[in-house]
Amino acid sequence: MVETGLLIQTIVNGLLLGGIYVTVGVGFSLAFGVLEVVDFAVGEYVMLGAILGGLAAPLLGSEGVFVIPFVLVGFFVLGFFVQPLIHHVTTGDRPQPLLMGLVFTFGLATFFRGTVLTVLGPNNRDVPSSLLQGSLTVPSVGIFPYVRAATAVFGVVALAAFMYYLYNTKGGMAIRAIAEDRTNARLMGIKINRYQSIAYGSYAALTAAAGVFIGMVFTANPGMGLQYTAFAFFMVVLAGMGYLPGVILSGIVLGLTQSLTAVYASSQVVLLVLFALIYVVLLVSPAGILGKGEWAS
Amino acid sequence: MSDDHTNKSRRRFLKTAGAGAIAVGFAGCSGGGGSSGSGSPSESGGGGSSGGTSTDTESGGSTGSTGGGRDRFKLGAVTSLSGDLRFGGGVTKRGYDLWADTVNQNGGIEVGGESYDVEIVYADAQSKPSSGADAASRMISSENVDAVLGPYSSNVTLAVCPIMEQNSMPHITGSAESPQIWQQGFEYSFGTIPTVSIIASETGEALLNLDPNAESVYITGVNEPFSKSTAEAMRTAAENAGVEVLDFQLFPRGADYANVVSQAKSAGPDLHLHGGHIGSHVNLINAAEQFDYSPNGFMMHYGVNTGSYKDGAGAGAAHTFGATVWLPSADRSGGVLFDSPSAYADAAQAAYGSAPDYTQAGSTAAGIVFQEAFKELGSAPPLSQDDKDELISVLEGIEVNTFYGDVRFETEGEYYHNNINTTSLLIQLAEDGSPNIVGPEDQAVGEATYPIPSWSER
Numbered sequence: 001m002v003e004t005g006l007l008i009q010t011i012v013n014g015l016l017l018g019g020i021y022v023t024v025g026v027g028f029s030l031a032f033g034v035l036e037v038v039d040f041a042v043g044e045y046v047m048l049g050a051i052l053g054g055l056a057a058p059l060l061g062s063e064g065v066f067v068i069p070f071v072l073v074g075f076f077v078l079g080f081f082v083q084p085l086i087h088h089v090t091t092g093d094r095p096q097p098l099l100m101g102l103v104f105t106f107g108l109a110t111f112f113r114g115t116v117l118t119v120l121g122p123n124n125r126d127v128p129s130s131l132l133q134g135s136l137t138v139p140s141v142g143i144f145p146y147v148r149a150a151t152a153v154f155g156v157v158a159l160a161a162f163m164y165y166l167y168n169t170k171g172g173m174a175i176r177a178i179a180e181d182r183t184n185a186r187l188m189g190i191k192i193n194r195y196q197s198i199a200y201g202s203y204a205a206l207t208a209a210a211g212v213f214i215g216m217v218f219t220a221n222p223g224m225g226l227q228y229t230a231f232a233f234f235m236v237v238l239a240g241m242g243y244l245p246g247v248i249l250s251g252i253v254l255g256l257t258q259s260l261t262a263v264y265a266s267s268q269v270v271l272l273v274l275f276a277l278i279y280v281v282l283l284v285s286p287a288g289i290l291g292k293g294e295w296a297s
Numbered sequence: 298m299s300d301d302h303t304n305k306s307r308r309r310f311l312k313t314a315g316a317g318a319i320a321v322g323f324a325g326c327s328g329g330g331g332s333s334g335s336g337s338p339s340e341s342g343g344g345g346s347s348g349g350t351s352t353d354t355e356s357g358g359s360t361g362s363t364g365g366g367r368d369r370f371k372l373g374a375v376t377s378l379s380g381d382l383r384f385g386g387g388v389t390k391r392g393y394d395l396w397a398d399t400v401n402q403n404g405g406i407e408v409g410g411e412s413y414d415v416e417i418v419y420a421d422a423q424s425k426p427s428s429g430a431d432a433a434s435r436m437i438s439s440e441n442v443d444a445v446l447g448p449y450s451s452n453v454t455l456a457v458c459p460i461m462e463q464n465s466m467p468h469i470t471g472s473a474e475s476p477q478i479w480q481q482g483f484e485y486s487f488g489t490i491p492t493v494s495i496i497a498s499e500t501g502e503a504l505l506n507l508d509p510n511a512e513s514v515y516i517t518g519v520n521e522p523f524s525k526s527t528a529e530a531m532r533t534a535a536e537n538a539g540v541e542v543l544d545f546q547l548f549p550r551g552a553d554y555a556n557v558v559s560q561a562k563s564a565g566p567d568l569h570l571h572g573g574h575i576g577s578h579v580n581l582i583n584a585a586e587q588f589d590y591s592p593n594g595f596m597m598h599y600g601v602n603t604g605s606y607k608d609g610a611g612a613g614a615a616h617t618f619g620a621t622v623w624l625p626s627a628d629r630s631g632g633v634l635f636d637s638p639s640a641y642a643d644a645a646q647a648a649y650g651s652a653p654d655y656t657q658a659g660s661t662a663a664g665i666v667f668q669e670a671f672k673e674l675g676s677a678p679p680l681s682q683d684d685k686d687e688l689i690s691v692l693e694g695i696e697v698n699t700f701y702g703d704v705r706f707e708t709e710g711e712y713y714h715n716n717i718n719t720t721s722l723l724i725q726l727a728e729d730g731s732p733n734i735v736g737p738e739d740q741a742v743g744e745a746t747y748p749i750p751s752w753s754e755r
Contacts, residue, residue, distance in 0.1 A: 006563045009563075013559060016555070123608055124579050125608055125609060126609055128612075135588065135589060143588050147587065218580055221609070259553070262548070262553065262556040263559070267547075268548060268549060270549070271549065
């Protein structure tokens with residue numbers, strides 16, 4: 001017999017976990033939608049953010065939240081200057097730009113991970129936060145750890161901010177124009193290099209900031225990135241490739257599926273169920289759950 | 298200076314700087330990695346604890362070979378000097394090197410009135426079982442070694458042991474814990490660290506004896522060979538003690554512990570026992586704190602006394618119970634080469650600038666056992682094949698008192714050639730993260746904080 005309290009808590013856990021995935025999926029979806037780059041380094045931006053949170057929080061009163069503004073700025077700058085390199089290998093007379101982008105970002109991910117391992121070693125690092133310590137217990141509903149709730153809220157707010165930027169500002173219109181047709185956008189006088197760099201910088205900043213939150217929820221270590229790269233791929237396929245509003249729904253679906261499967265079937269089959277889910281979505285609706293993304297091809 | 302020349306210089310500088318930076322980055326993935334967090338030693342099958350942040354060193358007697366009729370004992374050592382297990386491999390190497398250095402400083406091994414130094418040649422297992430087996434084969438065929446000191450991690454050891462059988466090569470590993478190694482019945486392989494099923498069972502029993510006796514436990518584990526064996530040994534200990542096992546769950550690495558904790562909290566056990574790697578310990582404790590899950594105690598075998606666990610779990614690490622077979626504060630008699638555990642710890646600190654863990658200690662003990670066996674064998678180096686075969690008989694009958702504990706190898710049963718005589722220690726982390734030995738009773742140096750304070754009381 002299903003215990004109601006556990007069921008509700010499991011659903012809460014799934015929603016909060018989905019919120020954590022949203023933080024990673026938003027940036028990844030943006031990068032894919034605008035730059036048409038499937039970025040293998042997404043998980044490593046999460047890792048770098050988490051590691052920096054672990055290193056910098058003790059310098060800022062053991063408060064990981066205070067690290068986030070620095071990470072946002074720092075990674076925007078990093079992304080801004082990395083993007084031209086990606087642009088360089090995915091354009092020109094190279095025969096398979098998508099593959100070139102994949103290979104380049106795979107190398108980037110390896111480089112980031114290797115650098116952290118070499119310089120800092122393999123140990124776990126705590127990302128402390130006294131502001132987000134503790135939890136809210138809602139009677140008859142369950143426990144909401146502040147840090148998980150804050151992470152989910154961050155993801156949703158970041159998504160809303162990006163949506164606002166994309167649909168209500170001149171810069172956003174330029175980015176959407178680039179996503180629609182790069183050549184025509186250039187002919188219209190849009191400085192596509194600059195806007196692509198802004199888009200990639202925003203993606204890197206958001207993903208690394210998500211990493212700080214994820215470090216606070218779990219822990220930070222150099223090997224953590226791969227898992228988030230995999231989930232970012234799950235997110236965009238479920239959401240519909242490049243379709244930002246679908247990210248919240250795909251996060252919720254992934255989080256709930258993972259939680260309910262772990263508790264009521266077995267933790268052993270969670271990945272199997274997730275892969276089956278992706279497989280079915282690709283078969284039935286290649287443009288994502290809402291059918292509004294690009295076709296996965 | 299012309300613009301053209303300036304541009305070329307800048308380009309050359311950028312190329313050089315870029316190449317250097319890339320080399321640094323890729324070094325971590327190809328060889329500069331290490332392990333202990335998510336890629337931890339135990340994650341690949343268990344290999345003992347590896348804390349601290351020390352790096353690998355090149356000390357010790359690893360110089361070139363001297364060929365036939367040499368004036369020293371020559372040992373091969375297979376360990377991971379690159380790849381994910383590099384950190385643990387380095388710990389193992391430090392253990393072997395410290396033995397060799399100390400023996401040589403003390404005048405060598407005396408056999409038949411003559412003293413012989415020790416030389417160790419290393420082969421890199423690259424953190425992969427297949428590479429470890431290849432490296433062992435190449436080393437044996439090219440280096441004419443008298444015996445071999447074993448690799449880091451159980452998975453690599455399982456691949457190397459058959460090579461030792463094929464070459465009839467005496468082999469002692471100082472850092473492998475999977476019971477599968479000993480269940481295979483390898484004639485030429487021995488190990489100084491008791492198998493994890495012994496350690497988890499003995500320390501689990503010590504924990505269950507704490508007052509008030511636990512009536513129920515919840516057992517979880519990561520579904521990998523080492524961690525699974527640990528969790529199963531914990532379950533056996535609980536069942537033998539008549540304690541109710543409310544649930545036994547295995548899950549993959551990377552699972553979300555929110556659900557694990559929610560289920561466990563719903564079951565309401567007295568104790569939570571967990572078999573896994575350090576990353577999973579951290580995730581479990583963090584989730585327990587977030588969801589206010591407060592049983593009377595958490596026990597994780599192994600690695601709670603490592604820097605990686607303490608750094609990862611932060612303040613939440615306090616009061617965690619764990620298992621080990623050796624600490625510098627352990628009550629061991631001392632014996633050959635080092636007078637006591639603390640004397641060994643001082644020597645290790647002086648040599649490498651970091652505190653040794655039980656993997657390093659077990660590796661040094663492996664060298665000491667060979668040292669005593671060479672003496673008992675009485676043959677001058679290089680050893681003939683008959684000598685090597687005779688050495689196996691010597692090892693089967695040998696009893697050595699060391700700073701690490703008394704070493705004696707089983708000669709039959711499922712722990713064939715494993716040293717199961719070293720007492721396992723139940724430890725608990727203090728508020729400052731330092732480990733205290735709290736069980737079994739005759740080894741305890743302090744009282745356990747038990748039941749542990751709930752999260753709201755900390």
